[in-house]
Amino acid sequence: MHIELYAFAVLSYAGVSSAWSPGNSYVPQNVSCASDIQLVREANGVSTNESDWLKKRRPIASKALRSFVERATKNFSDTSLIDKVFGSSDTDAPVVAIGASGGGYRAMLSGAGMVSAFDNRTDGANDHGLGGVLQGTTYLAGLSGGNWLTGTLAWNNWTSVQEIVDNTTADNSIWDISDSIINSGGVDIVSTSERWDHIFTAVDDKHDKFNTSLTDIWGRALSYNFFPSLYRGGVGYTWSTLRDADVFKNAEMPFPITVADGRYPGTKIVNLNSTVFEFNPFEMGSWDPSLRAFTDVKYLGTKASGGKPVSSGECVAGFDNVGFVMGTSSTLFNQFLLRINTTSISSVVKKLITHFLKELSDEEDDIAIYAPNPFYKTDYVYQNSTKGLVNSDDLFLVDGGEDDENIPLVPLLQKERGVDIIFALDNSADTELYWPDGASLTYTYDRQFGKQGKGQLAFPYVPDVETFVDEGLNQKPVFFGCDAGNLTDLAYTPPLVIYVPNAKHSYPSNQSTFKLSYSDKERLGMIRNGFEAATRNNLTDDSNFAGCVACAIMRRRQQSLNATFPKECQQCFSNYCWNGKTSSKATNFTQNNDFSSGAVSSTVVATASASSVSGSSSASVSSGSSSSGSRSSSGDAGTPVFSPRTVLSVMAVVVSAVGLF
Template identity: 65%
Template sequence: MFWLLGALALVLNAVIAWSPTNGYAPGNVSCDDNINLVREATGLSANETAWLEKRDAYTKDSLKDFLDRATANFTNSSFVDSLWNTGKIPKLGVGCSGGGYRAMLSGAGMLSALDNRTDGANEHGLGGVLQAATYLAGLSGGNWLVGSLAWNNWTSVQQVIDNRGQDDELWDISNSLLNPGGINILSSASRWDQISDAVEAKQDAGFNASLTDVWGRALSYEFFPTLYRGGEGYTWSTLRDSDVFKNAEMPFPISVADGRYPGTQIVDLNSTVFEFNPFEMGSWDPSLNAFTDVKYLGTNVTNGTPVTQGKCVAGFDNAGFIMGTSSSLFNQFLLQLNTTGLSSFIKGFVGDFLQDLSNDSDDIAIYNPNPFKDTHFVSSNHSQSIVTAENLYLVDGGEDGENIPFLPLLQKDRDLDVIFALDNSADTDQYWPAGLSLISTYERQFGSLGKDLAFPYVPDVDTFVNSGLNTKPTFFGCDATNLTGLAYTPPLIVYMPNNRQSYNSNTSTFKMSYSSDQRMKMFQNGFEAITRNNLTDDSAFTGCVACAIMKRKQESLNMTLPEECTQCFKDYCWDGKLATKSSNVTTLGTYSGSISFVTDSASSSSTASSTSKKNNAVALSQSYSMNWYVAFAAILGVTLGLL
């Protein structure tokens, strides 16, 4: 009987392992003799463009259904039909912030409120918005959410809830991943033995390994519980072959990470931001301006051409490794092994293995060989260090302060009208959001790497907190006529921060285990946080979201929105006022090119020129971009002798 089960496991492994080695290690594969794996980032890839044509058919019908339901009681309910008759259909994106398991669980509740597959989402939430979304981006803990849903055949949060208590339950984090077996020491030892073997196999195959390999492998058991050893051979590019993605029945998933220049340990708003999507990885930033085929990461190339003609590498793009790359901040958590309550046996086994890596300062994700080696797309105004380095170093996508993955969604070629920003950051010492991610992205457009981006004007952190903008949904960039000073008209931002409704969801970013009951409460509070408490605080909120979705197209077509939208924008759009800590509020009037942030709590607000805005962005970058968790990681790193 046991031999039969073993044979069955081997068969299943062969079926579900998409790496050519049937394991974690990458392997050699044949590829076209004339293949070039790198393209200049002059627009969307041909693959993404073709996929979008399929997706548009789904989003068009789903959005129409949502808007019809949301505006059914409007005085001019025929407006949606009039808009549809123009053929100008609004395009939506959703961004899920980082913040560890807090961001994953609370974000899951938020996404469930947008998902018409969730029980009650249509009646008490915003069901259908997710089906109408073209893009879904995630970063760090938000990337765990996006990645685990997308790479589990686009499962729903409702399905996760319905599957509670099963052996293959998604997000079963009742035990810390450092001690996954709980009181079963042998189970935990076996898990870490498997992780060790997998990472060592990658090293034996000739590839550098880092703590992120260990971290990604550990996470994968929680994110891919139905797959052999947590998807040991499951690759990121495999999603291309999934019917639900091929048919564009789901949003286009994007993961975000930050680049770290060789020889440095500085990550700020001048860092290159990378995205991973099912087809490509790379950056729109002028410091790289290139993308490569994600399937063939690990191939030794020069200017995109394999050094050995007709020979490529596949399997490097392990799904867990890429999800770990976007959350590499938590490598620091792994290095706290000696402060945990693990058994001495597991401490010794895992600690020795991790210490071997940390001694080499490999506390980042290493992409070796560098897929962009010797490419020629970088502007002469920027450093060539990325394309001349042997290794590409990537770190947690939130380390530059942009903890909501806005940048992929702001690309002009993606042509979004509205972005739903789900913020589960820990900007305050109570672990609540305070708008710091929006401030950082706003600042970035005035730097050299963000010169081709546009992001709406946002207030300073004092205003976010004192005006309560971090306690309920708020719209930014409502009036396009006030945004003419930017590079182009950016999408309207529907900001949806984590806030307390039925549960204290402001848990620590470094809380690494949640009971089943705690997970359910996080889900529920997330749902309530973005639906105005199941629409009980404002029964008109669904209609207001509809107004936000239609706003950009209404402006471009010079149409007149239903009169109910006027009240909605009054209730939910930021009015351009700033509030200092002393609660003084100064009206700035029209805020096109005339915003001044308060960087000193005792300062009063004033009008700033375009030049002073740029200078102010530098000051704000120093004040806000290194949020509390980056500071914590830095302090911890110094303590451990890593930095």
């Protein structure tokens, strides 16, 4: 990835002022709305707004994706498949999605390098990477640190990682994290104190009218790093603002999604029973049967019953502050704000923060409060919805990785969205050395057999984490679900998944999730390494890798058409598709016994029934992690077997040991 400076492009928000917070502040305000407005709908398909947007995006994405495929396969012996796959209609083109995992600034920076490898705006991405795939992508999802990445790009007028890199040393540069979020001014105590005073004033003003939590403070603090050119880090900048930005209205960018989990104080989250929430530019809600409903994100904060405002024609706007939404997906980091006494910041700043936090209850340390609950008394929408979600005055959301599904795959697996291929960018810290071990994929696989996913989701077969590590599947890109014919036991044919794990190339990118400051050199090193991880080291490890990615992109369409694959694609799948091999200790899978065609048929069939898979498979993953000692208690996905107090204790040790601040 090349670094060349050029003038910083001034962000333009012309024509979007109407979507900002009505008072241009952090405090939500009453606004007029239609007297017959219905704020909640059943999740029986994508929204009308999303559907209309897709009609504009599909031809743009199709053209870009075809351009990438043609360039990547230009040396193939037979390229006639391209015309068949892309067909005569834009709706024939494969639907591509990217999911960026959580993992704090490590995930944001390493993920940025990976995303930049797909972006033809990145210097060298066309010749040494996968440039053009991002332009052909329809959905872009982020979780926790991954949503810091996707949110930064999307809500900065769809800026590029290249542009951010090129302006690293400029005033008000994006992702200037040379000093930690706690001590933002570094040696300038006055600057740090002033920023925290602004943050607390904004949150305090909101608290006068609405319930607030530590996430309000966390989200406000984060925003200064993501939107430095906006007044006080975008104090009045809302999530729904993106709807009216030309770059989104014209579908010149992918559809951004961020993920959080539902959680109530004192409860645990496990992968099979968590309610996964998504935020997109139009809506917030969940596809899961525990809710199966969405609400208009612009009018969050409106007191409603049964999806209708209690006061006819009166709604609330401005609750969907973009920093608050991005903070909601990363509430695990709220714990840092509670460890002030372990830091070396000035006594003035420490006293200021401690004074403001002292009345927060322990049970709400990691919770974002959405009050009033937009889904209050909406059980009529979906009769099987969980009563706790629809009968509570408040809705509580937490870090999207607390259920161990640290890559935001659930929104991308919805059959209604018709995704053909997902690039799963894994920058998790699963092992003791902060590398990923594929656990996010195994938990998502398990989910489809639990009560939240059974009949609702389909995800290709994957091995247990021990196999991921033993076979080196966590060190380079791997394809899962290559042969749709071997997936017929699932609810429907799932997308093919290209797993892209964080691995060391030119930089030690296995940084702690809780490292909150990076020098310019460290940031660039992380981003560069991410580019290399996604491109097989700038295509030097495999000069045919771009062509193999093109083969994977076409695979679902090729199989549905029963068309012949070029011989080069056959070789690619032998090289990159998981071959079905598992560790000798794995007990929940057995091989299909038919791998005669190579990895094109390399999937496995679960021997257990759906009910036993949801139990034994999960147990296998847990025992595998435990026996190998690879699962780190400081992993970014959270530790659902611990209480928030225990997590705090662990974090206190980590913070003290590495001197993060």
